[in-house]
Amino acid sequence: GAVVSQHPSRVICKSGTSVKIECRSLDFQATTMFWYRQFPKQSLMLMATSNEGSKATYEQGVEKDKFLINHASLTLSTLTVTSAHPEDSSFYICSARDSGGTVQDEQYFGPGTRLTVT
């Protein structure tokens, strides 16, 4: 099946620094990728929709200047958490939609990135 990778899988950074998380579709092209955030024992909340070659669409309440998204190629989207604070500590998960299109229009999820801000 289709594979989506995320890098890094786990990162610890100091408050005030920036962290970049990569999401790659390994064997398919994805014009659309989604970034979710999951707090402990909570559901996945959509943060933004990343479209290749255009600006990301952010959900209400998500600061676009804080969570920078770049989708420069059909296989890579990056999420940069700028000036991270402890409250940004969370599990970030991306998903990628296969542009080739399947019957069920499936989205493939990455394994997630655990961000801890100290």
Add this chain to the structure above:
Amino acid sequence: GEDVEQSLFLSVREGDSSVINCTYTDSSSTYLYWYKQEPGAGLQLLTYIFSNMDMKQDQRLTVLLNKKDKHLSLRIADTQTGDSAIYFCAEKVGAGTALIFGKGTTLSVSS
């Protein structure tokens, strides 16, 4: 509005059947999904059902969809300790859109 609800916890004995329930509000849902998440891991797609289907079975998993009541269930037959995880119900409303997730049901299987 869009909302997906699940019960938060389910506890069963090994060998029993588990039934996890989910309700959703958007009648224009196209696909409904069940994902499994083990501690510290990402999401694993277990199964999905198209909105014009009533039932789908895949080995130990049976999905039932009652579109009239907007109710989805996942039955796991012969539940094993390895099935212990959080199970998320999710819906997709339009083509190419993000999924809307429930809060997840924590399944605990005791031996």
